Amino acid sequence: MQDLQDYCKPFSKADAIWPALPLPPDAIELWWRRWLLATAKDNQWQALRAELPQLLVTPQPLARLSDRYQRLVLRGESPQPKDLEVAPRLRDPKGFSITIANHPCGAKPVLSVSDHDDFVLIMRCLAHRCEPIPVQGTVHAQAVAGLIHWGLIRELDVKDRCQILILHRAPYSSLSASSIPGSPSLDQWIKQSQIWRLEHELAHIACRKLVGEMRINLFDELLADAIGMKTALGHFQAELFRQGLGLNLDGTIQDDARAHLYVQQLDPNDHVAACQMVLARANELEQMLNTKQLPSDSIKLLKSLTRSTLDQALKSNVKTPNTSRLSNKKPC
Template structure:
């Protein structure tokens, strides 16, 4: 709305942004979370999505067969190696796009993991419903799992800064085959291939019946920050990193499912890291942790290689606009820390944890970054009335 736009422009102007930089940042910081479509009686946690039922079956099988063995038979991509050009072969396309059995395909020599016995599958409860989580046993296994399940088994470079990935819209051919079996049992006559193809076309728009959402996590330093930098024991820090990474990705799942948005934007990262940090730190938020994660621990100096540069927009922000963004991020993190301290008891309930995500996703970065944080407090009070 115009008054909000004017306010945001004023905040940016007071920080020294030029008219051109204000235009850039207003566009970059535009809030894309779709709040108006939320039903008025929404309650949390939400019911789990349909695909979780199948993943719970995988989890049960994995208790006796092992996680990797179970998933290799369920997810066809795990039956192929990582190899340049494999995604363009006829057999690979037939297996992954048409659901043809890969058993006799010459290319299907299987995905190789360094520590297959260490691969874990958990079904994690979140405010947006349960989520299947794969935890790789080592960095090398995380990379090949990401390449197989999100890069069509191609040896695409995976940046060192990536420690987790959310896989959305994954076509699960095992679920499609189960759908076909159930559909055929309800037909009065034997089904021809032509009839199945017609039914398959009717199935395609119903993505909830065959597309999955799951998360792959690595084990290691979060945002390339080591224990010594935070004055922590290494083993303790690695456990905290896994929690931060897990809850960060689950927050992205919440915004995707509830608001239809999961972006490569610093506001999304600020909110998701907030959720990860409070989960790892007894409900307390640490602005200094977040600022180190994004490369702003020595503000006003920015550490090259920090995570913040991964969220510069497309096209990227100009150097001047990026410097203003750093100020916004620093002030927003500090305001969030003070807000968290002031409401620590209130924010422990599931209802208010969900309400806080909904509140933060209704704000813009400029509003979160007001110098005193007074506006943030006022907006929260109005939001919870």
């Protein structure tokens, strides 16, 4: 359990010098690009399960200890006819797709589904080692790292692990289209939501790459939502951020809010204080973007924000003019 001071600490490498971006593609990215070129779209789900056999195991308590999980996932054995027969199935196979999302910190494979039950299934198989962990209805995306991926193991190196994004096509954070500036249609809002969701998750991954951490806390959510919302909608709005997190104006958390996830490691006595801080930072962020005190470019904005902390006012990128040379000037 964290106290508030520890929760608000800077990123571990907040002052690190960033590499030249964009980064060149690595072997894992190239593997995925080759795989997509070689795999027919209508066969992606079946082919993916050969590389990520976690998707062949029905989520249940202690599934990772089962013979099937041990054989398929840990030892990489070929599935038997019985394994394929009892493997979980998608409710909406046509709503499943795999794409590559480009990013300056490296492209990532993205699994997208239209059915929420399919999202929950894939989440449980990949993110929770086939355990039937509850998934909040307001959660529609997850970045998963460290996956056993037998295609990478066989072709590259036994140490190579898979990182993948899982997205559910749905309104971002279950926000209604009527709450979005410009009142988009539902279809338009879902498309915007996918952009927001994708850029949000890529921002988290960029934080791990560039400042050493991908944390589950409120400040990281503000950073990721700032990038995602700006990319999807063209601007950042603090009120929309508040609604998406499920916070009341006084910083208390609504019952079904996403925010519960981001304070679960924080002392409960500090929940409201942390939420009030993130609302204050969000208001500062909106104002500073509108007055051009922060850069609009996503990577430059991320770099600026990762040098701030939850408990301190955001730092401006605008340098004040040096007037020292005028201080001794005699009046005319």
